[in-house]
Amino acid sequence: MKKCKKIILCHNHPSGRLEPSEQDIMFTERITKAATILGIEVLDHLIISENNYITI
Template identity: 60%
Template sequence: MKTNKTNLSVVSEVKLSYINRVKANDRIKIGWSKDAYRLFKESWDHGTIDAFETFKALYVNGANQVLGIITISTGGIRYALADPAKVFCTAIKLHASGIILCHNHPSGTLKPSEQDKQLTERMKHAGEVLGITILDHMIITREGYYSLADEGVL
């Protein structure tokens, strides 16, 4: 009888890591959409905010303290791909309880498109399955922002 041995040297190792260098007392707390807007705007390359769309996510813990911001994708002048797998994979790595989504509109308009609203709903439903709340989806420009949560769309 032939035995079937497994060769672990042909199996890839998976390593997940999040290195938090900010003490809990020093974490920024998000109280209002205005707070998130300021952080997102600071994180943007100001030479590109008017040039092409970028989609970002900001992650918070249960006390609404910021765990981190990540660029999910950079696209063209009309859209950037927002991959829910990347958004939530990062949330799980960070043990985040909430996410604020954000993308810019190079056109300067703050009005959400129908696709923006549909994406927000898809992300919201994915978060419900995972127990991670989509707190807001913001559209930003150099001059200001639109919060889907503030406007009752989310």
């Protein structure tokens, strides 16, 4: 059995606006810090809209 050591965060913006909000940025920072404490690496955070995506 292998254990997870890396994760990718992903969420959508149904509005279609890809620009990360202040809450998106703060969430990414908090999750990354918490994951580091647990020995998990956050590889990326994707925001997805209907036709495109962006990484934070």
